Amino acid sequence: MYKSKAVEDTVTVGTHALYAPDGVPSTAWLLSHPKIRALLGSCPDDYISQVEVAAPLPSKLDLSLASPLKFPPLEPSFVDILVADYFSSVHPYYPLLGRSVFLTHQRDVLRDGLQSTIESAICLCVYALAAIAASQPGVPLDGQFDHMGSIFMSPALKIMMSLSTFALQPSVESSQAWTLAAVWFTYLGRPLQSWKCISQAAANLQHLFHCDLRACFDLPPSCLRELEKDVPLPTYNDDEAAEAPFLVAEVHFRQLINNTNTQCEDHRDVIGPPQLIPGAFPEDEIPPGEPPEELHDGLLRRASQLLCELDDWFEQLPREIKPSSERIEATSDQAKVLRARYYAAKIAIQRPLLLYASEQAFTDIPVSLVEVCEACVEDCKLLLLSMSQVSRKRSPYLWSLSQTALDVVLLLCVTYSSPHLSFLVEELLDLQELVIANLTRWSTPGSAFEAAIGIIERARMKQGLLRSRDS
Template structure:
């Protein structure tokens, strides 16, 4: 008789504290019976036992539904209540991570808060690895990135061979931007622009730029807090402190961006970049000194590191941005751990939550495209509340931030569920279509339907006054544009496996083109439901491109990420166009590549990912037009 062996769902408190095996008997387990001890179980849903069937991941995704429902209510409460009440995005009961061990006490604490018991907790956690994996982390081996699509034979035939870590290698080999290679070791002696409180017009203009354009993406602190730091800087001048570094980073970021719509002239942008460097160079010196040699972590150094990460992201430097974010995450984890052990409840401190979720967002965006090490911040997301508004002027900023955090977490689930080798990674079959029988179409349909349902639920959870319309209708601000871009990015990768599935159905010649009519392997009829899913993917790619090009006209923390996603969309459309089964429902690629290429050329400095993307898309354009 076939059956699934089930362990005790959850050990009782007595067994967990003593690291003993618990048989889960009710009302008393055998260990408590023998010891004449009180047998108390934590309350968890009765369906927490994970199935070994192909639908296990779908069941796990379904349990996440309560998380999205709560997020919808939290956002609604926030927009109606003006932020008077704090709110948090909690996990479904019993949601736990398979990466970090948990406390065994009744009161939830951050993982690792009690080092003495960590080894035992880790051992217990390893035993429950499958049972406990309800947190969806971006897997190291996922194949969602644009780089993974370059491995497909039909893509290779058109644009050539590229190594699987091509973009990581490019970015890794890039030096720091000129002027930052050897920062001055004496920040007080660095060449600073005049900071004159009697003539603060320039600095005030840069501050306005920052809070209008940069701050909404990562609302790390309030305007009032910054004013206090700035007043001290005006009075005492630059000092070797994180607060000085924060002010200088704010001015640097204010140089890089413009509140005006459209792109700046290239020469104007270059002048602004040069001025930004004058502020950022001494700021980076201060930040690195406190990061490397500061043994007492402070929230202000975490904030300064995130600002430095944002600076590099605005320059289109993903690895430098990631490095700063990892430093911030490590400092935050250390600080959070110390304060927890000292009895402080950091969950009630809004700045802590703003820093945590900013680190989470930056690290996840990098891990989604590059195979980078992780700091350990991602698995803690289920235990951290979301930030709340400090005053009514920041209400919309926090709502946008909360909404983007939620879609980032959904994107993580998509990476884990559809693009991990552990689950349904159809991309791994690109070089061996004969293995297509290993893919369960019914499983793909179930997973995509559940993920798409969660995506739509997320979209409708955004308060109506700031919810961006579906499609390409103009959106009033960049935050709304980013949410809509994230929506179509998620919709695309939820349905991409169906396009890849269909592409694998059609054999190819050594040149990468479909085999001629009369091939011994005829086309497999395409089920209507699969065709519909492919249509959703194709439409999502096209709409994504129409929405994102405007964001590629200017510097933003999304510059590099959006450029990679553009290339991924175009490569998926290329694969779709090359399939006889999908060609008729795929738009022409030449107008789309012509729309994207000028934007990428603007940032294509020698040796950069942007330059490589331009070359790849130019090769694609030549191939489509019949050139060499």
């Protein structure tokens, strides 16, 4: 296998870094649920997607290849501040390249000036990320720091688009640059543009490690899975080694959540978890002559097995990064995100049971089903508290966690509307207002954050949960 010097000496872009920093949640699937439709009326399944497609890019972001390439001036003292901000505020979330490697790129750039090279693009991406991450908590997403970051990101993207189109030799550095750009778009709350950048990074690596005609002209549907066996894992120096496990664990949780949500969409008409497929588990095969088990018993058994597998994996996490399950402030930003993803994974497994229970006209709901619904609701509450901690300041997770919070609020609304489960969410109004307050920090006209607030407000009006503003 071809292995460049960059692969050996830098924090390489492994497959875990190529999963988009801000994933696509399951809101579309929930919006199609009958009880959600009853709450929201004629809300299209792809409403959030439509909002994202229609939202314009930042006004200061110039991506026209026809316009001349304009480089911002680089004052060494100002650059030092940006680099410090990047490695303190952004790098811990996504340790994509080592400090020593970056400083080598920057030394060449400061000596020779910014040019149409991938090294210049990497430096510009780092400066753009530092500028936007350093903004004050609660500054709107269309604030001055977004424009400041655009000054650096505009020429960086032009360089990257040109090289991706015309360069004949792919490089790991190109994938690093595209991934850094993807992270920058997540700070803007722009998941679709982030995914486009990740797609470019993945295609570049596909060509790097499988450089043949089939790879160039007939890419497999998911080149990420094809790369898992070839792309080396990142390497870190001693100072950076502690940051890697957070990223790997967080991406593992997101893969689990995404796989569960995707299968839910594929089998939305089937009541039960996505794994409820004949032959998915050995015990699914019912011996001849034995009556089939009750549906809720089968759902409970499968959910229990999946939760046990999740908890077994959770227990294997290094003690230094394992998030606490108690309602206490996490010690680091990464721990806050990891805890939110852990609860989201548990909810993804238990959610089909909660929806199933909410749809049944039980005269005597089984105690075992009540217990798992109660556990799912408790996980929902803990996720919303964790999300509240993360959303206090700008991060790469603003969009995905805000949409996950919307999912959870809708799930709690369904629970509240069920007579035999409503007692589990007596504080629904307070939870809704917590999420609205978090979303309001980042809501701008036409944004998905504004759309999410509108959806929650609509559900509250339908359920009569609007608290008097004078009280």
